[in-house]
Amino acid sequence: MALARRNGQRFASTVWPGFVDAMTALLLVLMFVLTIFMVVQTVLRDTLSTKEHELSALSAQVAELAGALSLRVAEVDALNSDLAEARDKAEVQRQLIASLTGQLESREAELDAAGQKITAFEAQVAALLSQQEADRAEISELRLDVADMEELRAKLRASGDELAAMTLALEAARQRAEETLTLLAAAEAAKQDLSTQLAEQLSAAEREAALKATAQKALADQTEMSDENARKVALLNEQIAALRTQLAELQGVLDAAAARDAEAKVQVEALGSQLNAALAQVAAEQKRRAEAETARAEMEAVRAKELERYRSEFFGRLSQILAGREGVQVVGDRFVFSSEVLFASGSADLSDGGRAQIARVTTLLQDLAAEIPPEIDWIIRVDGHTDDQPLLGSAQFRDNWELSQARALSVVRYMTNDLGFPPQRLAAAGFGEFRPIVAGDSAEARAQNRRIELKLTER
Known part of the structure; x- marks a missing residue:
């Protein structure tokens, strides 16, 4: 029992200091933890206050950005509305161009028809003028015939006078013949008297016979003269009748020619009026055509401005895409690739790097082609240039x-065959060494002159 009590006291005396040490250590740990907690809380409080200030600043920045974004959205909406309005205007202009083109074609057709009418009128006028000249020539001939007829009339009058004189002479001859017949009757009577007195008066009978012979001879002469005068009178009557017939025919021809001349003058005046009307119509058509040409020129100027805008946009995008790349630069309205970027020396085969460069440009061109209006006839001209060094030992190319x-x-075929670019929008040209951009024979100048140029232009 004593041993057990002694052991219990010994255990109690050894446990208490350990307990005190444990509690002391626990208190120290708690104080350390509380200290750390206080420090952490202080640091967190400072951090949170800093973050709150930063969050406030960020909120202010977000608010500013939201305001700027709203302004940008408003600007984008305004630009979209402007773009829609511009597209509407472009559509209206496109329709106006189509309408003006149709009007111009119709005006050209009307002008051609008017020209054909004028040609027909001129042919008719020429025919009428030639007919008028022929009529005038015929009238001149008829006038000459009339002059001849007047001369014939004068001759006829002279023949009439001569006929009248011959008639008077014939009457005188008839009177003389009658007197001769009277004498013959008297001679017959005397003959009968002489016959009864023949035997007695032979000498008187001989005288009567001589007188009778003389009278018969005179009568025969007068009869022959009367027959000749009668034949002449009949011939003159026939000539007078023929001349009167010719005169009537010539007068009819002259009247017909005068009528044709008057009709030709009327037709010439009518054709002159029609020609003046046609010329006035042609002048009006020319005026309308000039106005249409002016409108077309204005439309061409608008197209040129639009193409210039697309060209500027194209070169701007291309400059951004290829910025900082060696051997590629923009010179004026052309995009210039150094030949070393695209080809090996003396070769016309595109290198892999050259294909990549051309592919980037072609992609941009295809995007731009979808935005260019179809009425703008544009092409991409690919120009090849070399330096002035002659080719040595090359059997593929002569110069x-x-x-x-x-x-x-090679560039054009790669764009069309491999990249699907429309071939009707491409043109290839080679200029050799004859269009250098840098003068001189240095290596740098020759390197700049060896190039491929792309140019967006109208056809």
């Missing part, structure tokens, strides 16, 4: 001209 042409064609 730099062929090399530049082959390189331009």
Whole structure:
């Protein structure tokens, strides 16, 4: 029992200091933890206050950005509305161009028809003028015939006078014949008297016979003269009748020619009026055509401005895409690739790097082609240039001209065959060494002159 009590006291005396040490250590740990907690809380409070200030600043920035974004959205909406309005205006202009083109074609057709009418009128006028000249010539001939007829009339009058004189002479001859017949009757009576007195008066009978012979001879002469005068009178009557018939025919021809001349003058005046009307119509058509040409020129100017805008946009985008790349630069309205970027020396085959460069440009061109209005007839001209060094030991190309042409064609074929670019929008040209951009024979100048140029232009 004593041993057990002694052991219990010993255990109690050994446990209490340990308990005190444990409690002391626990208190120290708690104080350390509380200290750390206080420090952490202080740090967190400072951090949270800092973050709150930063969050406030960020909220203010977000508010400013939201305001700027709303302004940008408003600007974008305004730009979209402007773009829609511009597209509507472009559509209206396109329709106006189509309408003006149709009107111009119809005016040209009307002008051609008017020209054909004028040609027909001129042919008719020429025919009428030639007919008028022929009529005038015929009238001149008829006038000459009339002059001849007047001369014939004068001759006829002279013949009439001669006929009258011959008639008077015939009457005188008839009177003389009657007197001769009277004498013959008297001679017959005397003959009968002489016959009864023949035996007695032979000498008187001989005288009567001589007188009778003389009277018979005179009568025969007068009879022959009367027959000749009668034949002449009949011939003159026939000539007078023929001349009167010719005169009537000539007068009819003259009247018909005068009528045709008057009708031709009326037709010429009518054709002159029609020609003046046609000329006035042609002048009006020319005026309308000039107005249409002016409108077309204005439309061409608008198209040129639009193409210039697309060209500027194209070169701007291309400059951004290829910025900082060696051997590529923009010179004026052309995009210039150094030949070393696209081809090996003396070769017209595109390198892999050159294909990549051309592919980037072609992608941009395809995007731009979808935005260009269809009425603008544009092309991409690919120009090949070399330096002035002659080709040595090259059996493929005879000179730099062929090399530049082959390189331009290589670019065009790659764009059409491999990249699907429309071939009707491409053109290839080779200029050899004849269009340098840098003068001189240094290596740098020759390197700049070896190039491929792309140019967006109208056809």
